[in-house]
Amino acid sequence: MNSFKKHALKLSREYTQANFALVLSIVVSLVFLINSFNYKEGKIKSLVFTIFLVYALFTLYQFFLTWKIKKDLLKFGAIQPITRKLGYIQLLSILSANVFTASFAFNLIKNKKTPDYTFAVYMLFTQLFVIAISAFNMFKPYVTDTFLPAMGILVGILVFQVVTLVLVSKYVQDESAPSWFLVIAIVLIASSVTGNLFNLLLGISLIVKIRSHDRSRIIKWNTIWGKITRNSTAILGMFFIILMLSLSVCSKYTFDYDMAVENDYGSLLQQPSLEHPFGTDDFGRDLFSRIIFGARISLLVGFASTIIPLIIGGVLGAIAGYYTKRADNIIMRLLDILYAIPGILLAIAIIAAFGANTMNLILALSVGAIPSYARTMRANVLMVSNYEYVDSARALGASDFSIIFKQIVPNSLAPMIVKATLTIGGAVIATSSLSFLGLGVEPHIPEWGNILKIGSTYLESHSYLAIIPGLAIIGLVLSFNFLGDGLRDAFDPRMD
């Protein structure tokens, strides 16, 4: 009996998540604690110290919850309802922007979790973060003209999302949803133009459950997303990516671009304050706005320079894999030549020849990545084209074109998607590296590499100028890698 309970402790997802949230929460609290002392003057910075106290409080409560879960599991083999109820208090930690404990709390309070519920929770988180980050603009001397209407719309969507969350947690089952959810789903999909892709995911998920009569399809959908949503790092990565995406869409209306590019000689190199949460750089530009607008270029270049080689390399690889040896040889040997040229050098050469702008940057980074996608695709196609359903399609007289693009390609896509997600991170780094070397976009344009370049010359006196863009790059790249790992696990049948 005792071994069964120990087994329950090992199996419990909540317990693992509780520890995960606890550790991260402790780390963040410690970072705040370390930063709350002014070592030169030996004083305590009251604002940072207050933030630390708040975080410490929720971390302590998290410790208590973790301990309680462990006790429950060892005593009863299951988490008790009272413990789950206690999770409601931890929900408050979202107000301190502690996404780790808050997401854990949402997991704890619900016994049976559908992917829809997780989507709804993260949808809410994303919206809250976007609103909170945009709201910092109110400390500025002025806000952009569209700020108030845009914030109004965002808050409106937030209210709608809260309602949706409650409804989803009440009515949506693992394999079905009431048909009146269709309206909600459509509104959700429409509201995903704010860049909050969790809206889109939830909408699609609801529609799948409402409209589909094919149970296996729903189960397949649930299995894949269930695996991703249960993977704490993957879902956090996804959250950060979608947050950045949503911010880069909304910033057009809630942030003032001039603050990020216009020099202000009256406020050079200012320390972080409420007006400038990340301080100002050596030209007096608001670093906070620059980071937000920088996400746009990083994401755009990252996505575009992944999708272009994905398509070109995918098509070439599919043709090479499907047809005879000769076509295969010609395409692959040519790509081998391209493969032999180091990617970043090729990019530097292209930019040196055609000039530095975003379009050329995307092309330069795309060209070098084509061969590796073609190789992945070819390997998949070689495997898939031997399956029975391909043979049967051939026997039925389908054209090569239709066999490749209707039978083979869709069944070889999963590894390509995983590879793409994992390489976006690389593309983001490459973009920033090129800007850092002065080969990317023009120096005044807010781009993380550009910001880091300025920061690197002020490492000693104004280190935040380098640390913040560095963290942003690390955060985005890590997120893509975590999400890529999660996707790989989800698509891999052996992991079942």
Place this chain on the structure above:
Amino acid sequence: MKKSLLAILITLVVILAGCVNTKSDVADKGNDNKDVKTDDSAVAIELLGMSTGEADMNIVRDQLIKNGFDVKLNIQPDYGSFTAQKDAGNYDLALSSWTTVTGNPDYAVRSLFKSDGDNSIMSDEEVDKLIEQASTETEEEFTKTYKQLEQRLVLDKAYIAPLYNSFKAQGVNKEIVNADTVRLAKSRAIAWESIDFVDTSKRATQPLIMQQPIGALTSLDPIKGNDGSINTLNTNMYVRLVNLTDDDKVVSDGSLSLNHVIAEGNQSYYFLLRDDINFTAVTDEKAVDTGERVGADDVVFSLNRAKDEKSVPDHRTYSLHESMEEIEVVTDLAELDVNQSGSEVTVKEALEEGLDAKISELVEDKNAADNAAGKYQVVKITTVNPFPQVLNYLAHQSAGIVSKKQVESINTYDVESFDVNKDIPYGDQNTVTEGAKYNNTLYASGPYILSHKNDYEAIFLKNPAYMTGTENEAKISNVTVRFIQDPDSTLSALRNGEIHIFNGVPETKYDLVEGDSKLTLQKSDSNAVSYLLFNTKNRAVSDSEDLRKAILYSINQDEILNYYQGNKNKAVSTVSPLVDTGNEVVADPAKVKEFLEAYNSSK
């Protein structure tokens, strides 16, 4: 429940709307001249520069955009590609800079703005006339002329738009080097011979470690280069007839001459030579005394080849010395009995001032000179026109004295048919670079001689026969010059003790040097001026004076000074650091608007 939520929301929005200023609110309140931007037909300006000038370019871009221009940046990674773009004419504005290393105003304008100048792209008769006029005038007179020149060049015609005048800053490791012995001159390159260690017992054993950014040396023949790669090195390898003090006065101290005098009429210049300098050469990585004295025949040879465009291939400095007509050795003592310029004293008496032994005899043969016995050598230089500023050019490194015997024995090629692959000229950097081609044929007349170099450093040795026993004798036996390109890396090298002196601390890093307990920061004015050069061919800015002036008045020097934390001076032209003309360019958005309108209506 939902209704109350909605009500709260609406109240919140109303409250927020009340207390938040939107951008257009703010713009309406401060609506002075912000609406220049509303003009759709913003003039597009292409700004060319190097990546090292990125900060300046960004400020200019920002200021022009705020005044209603549209700016396209053309940033080139290095000087080579920058000049290629400039020669191709791919710019409206080129970010340029100029340092007057001779410390005289003529040099600051002649090659840049005169129709036939080496670096000039403009031609304006009035400007030419004023430059010529100022060159013949003395200091009291030329201030007014240069004021007129600036008025014409900048304020009336706007051929250039000035940005700033830089400081010179030098970081010194005061734990190792005695900071009081390190000079920081406004114009001239740093003199190594005066530098001493704190612990003087280490003079012979420990090398002094300096730094310079460029490791590819143009040429160690003084007349074949005039750039940052060799200025300091050649200055310390070749002695000159005169020197500049730290504040740009021409003196004989530490030079080949004991005294120098300008004769009546400002056209003849006399130099009384010392007898205690011998050429040195390098044998087996040791500096040896060649026994050959630096004398009047070497001076005549060196200056004649300096002014003759055809004396060597790739002569880069002849335009500095064109004002000299004749250089000769004076052997007739009676010739010195003319009056000094602006006084009743004769040249002879003036040359003798402060000497222990009066001049009793002038000798032709340099080996016969013996100052203690009153036997001297005198060199006379005659200029084409009266031109007192010639002395500044004689203090420039390109007027360094080389050995007649040695240079003639090395430069045996024919200048007309010089083949760069076959012929090895005197001072070729390959002859001192470690490796198969190493064959050091240098004869140095200055305090140090270059022994050998590689891509990372150059090793200099003390000249054993340079003014021995005087205060001008070099203190430290070995000098190493490290080649470190990036200023931030150089600063790190200084701070961790890898180098001892860093000349050229960036403006934004002064506080780091000042905050480091083992370093000291020396600061002084310099003659370096940054400005925007307008294209004079095939562009809107070349034809429209109004457009140029609109750009000129868009540049706000106060903001630039602010960016550099006050570590720059204002400037009007390249003359500004040398002559106080009293002119000033003040940014004025109203004038910009006016000139832009005039430009637009004339289109």
